[in-house]
Amino acid sequence: MLTFGTRPEAIKMAPLVREFRKYPEKFKTTVCVTGQHRQMLDQVLDIFGIIPDYDLNIMRSGQDLYDVTARVLTGMRDILTGNAPDMILVHGDTTTSTAAALAAFYRQIPVGHIEAGLRTHNIYSPWPEEMNRQLTGRIASWHFSPTPLSRENLLRENIPGERILVTGNTVIDALYMVVERINTDHNLRKSLEKGLLLAGYDTSRLEGGRRLVLITGHRRENFGTGFINICEAIKELTHRFPEVDFVYPMHLNPNVRQPIHKVFGDSLQGLGNMFFIEPLEYLSFVLLMERSCLVLTDSGGIQEEAPGLGKPVLVMRDTTERPEAVESGTVRLVGTDYGRITSEVSALLNDSTVYESMSKAVNPYGDGQACPRIVGFIDKIINQ
Numbered sequence: 001m002l003t004f005g006t007r008p009e010a011i012k013m014a015p016l017v018r019e020f021r022k023y024p025e026k027f028k029t030t031v032c033v034t035g036q037h038r039q040m041l042d043q044v045l046d047i048f049g050i051i052p053d054y055d056l057n058i059m060r061s062g063q064d065l066y067d068v069t070a071r072v073l074t075g076m077r078d079i080l081t082g083n084a085p086d087m088i089l090v091h092g093d094t095t096t097s098t099a100a101a102l103a104a105f106y107r108q109i110p111v112g113h114i115e116a117g118l119r120t121h122n123i124y125s126p127w128p129e130e131m132n133r134q135l136t137g138r139i140a141s142w143h144f145s146p147t148p149l150s151r152e153n154l155l156r157e158n159i160p161g162e163r164i165l166v167t168g169n170t171v172i173d174a175l176y177m178v179v180e181r182i183n184t185d186h187n188l189r190k191s192l193e194k195g196l197l198l199a200g201y202d203t204s205r206l207e208g209g210r211r212l213v214l215i216t217g218h219r220r221e222n223f224g225t226g227f228i229n230i231c232e233a234i235k236e237l238t239h240r241f242p243e244v245d246f247v248y249p250m251h252l253n254p255n256v257r258q259p260i261h262k263v264f265g266d267s268l269q270g271l272g273n274m275f276f277i278e279p280l281e282y283l284s285f286v287l288l289m290e291r292s293c294l295v296l297t298d299s300g301g302i303q304e305e306a307p308g309l310g311k312p313v314l315v316m317r318d319t320t321e322r323p324e325a326v327e328s329g330t331v332r333l334v335g336t337d338y339g340r341i342t343s344e345v346s347a348l349l350n351d352s353t354v355y356e357s358m359s360k361a362v363n364p365y366g367d368g369q370a371c372p373r374i375v376g377f378i379d380k381i382i383n384q
């Protein structure tokens with residue numbers, strides 16, 4: 001049983017669901033979604049054609065961590081009663097993944113942790129994700145680490161080496177699948193561009209050499225002052241660079257939208273080169289990422305995807321559990337400081353040497369074959 005609940009988990013678990021389903025003679029594959037995200041999860045399920053076997057449908061507007069934890073636990077209890085799979089796979093560091101792992105443990109069902117071993121070693125940054133993944137790692141019997149470094153982190157926590165497999169990140173499997181579709185299907189590309197136009201951004205603006213900065217943000221530890229600083233910095237940049245478009249697909253969390261309205265006003269329309277749009281489905285988002293010149297974000301997944309596309313990423317956080325891309329020079333931490341964000345974006349937009357040094361395409365997160373590795377390993381555990 002694969003269990004997930006938010007947009008990024010769905011993107012990273014979808015190729016794994018598809019890989020398992022290639023082998024119906026070996027696996028009975030079921031999908032349980034918690035629905036921690038509703039609309040943003042459903043966007044991903046639609047794109048990858050996944051119909052969940054179970055849907056806990058837990059999302060409430062403005063939910064807190066207690067709500068999510070409690071609803072996932074009791075919802076999973078009801079599903080697992082009299083219906084125990086041989087293994088439950090959870091992903092990453094969300095509250096869905098930790099609560100689902102705990103629910104599995106309470107039924108003594110072995111847990112496999114996908115994207116295991118990422119660490120900042122600071123339990124409040126990112127919060128609550130660092131503690132979530134440490135707890136999930138403690139519960140899990142099997143650990144699928146994206147990189148050798150994440151394996152090292154687990155070995156240091158006394159996880160036996162034979163229980164860890166380095167696989168690459170499944171997000172690269174998803175990204176390659178999608179990039180291939182966009183690049184080979186001209187009609188699909190055109191229809192995505194049309195969709196973006198309806199969503200509020202006209203990609204034909206980029207044809208005359210205009211550049212695009214793509215922005216996302218949602219981290220809980222940035223709520224309040226952090227997001228106000230971020231918005232003030234973006235506003236300054238839109239004035240400093242009228243020849244550049246700034247596109248921000250907004251996360252649906254109300255805590256992300258309040259500071260945007262505070263800084264940019266109620267309507268968010270007609271802001272010149274600043275475009276606030278609704279969250280994009282994955283294909284359109286990848287298309288925009290590919291058309292952008294740089295990405296400004298606090299996202300985890302985007303730190304893994306954008307380097308593969310050769311796009312510099314400035315990360316609006318103080319820590320990262322993804323140091324591989326920082327080491328390879330394509331990702332840089334800028335925090336939520338107004339001065340730091342404005343100066344680092346300006347340097348990338350103004351100075352081609354700085355830009356070239358960060359824009360090389362590297363892929364420390366895998367070769368797009370993480371899912372076959374995971375499925376092969378689980379086949380050995382369960383079936384042999």
Ligand code: UD1
Binds near residue numbers: 039061094218254
């Ligand atoms: C969650 C994860 C975070 C992950 C992020 C990815 C936890 C604690 N947080 O944070 O690790 O990086 O997802 O985006 O697990 N909402 C909607 N529709 C949606 C999704 C969200 O309306 O489809 C709104 C709801 O008001 C919801 C709120 O956003 O209550 C917060 O959602 P929640 O999943 O609790 O937190 P995220 O900030 O999305």
Ligand code: UDP
Binds near residue numbers: 216218249301
């Ligand atoms: N993404 C998307 N539409 C958007 C913004 C992001 O499909 O409008 C994708 C993005 O490509 C990445 C994932 O969502 O794969 C990242 O999700 P998010 O930033 O919400 O979560 P995180 O990775 O930080 O946990």
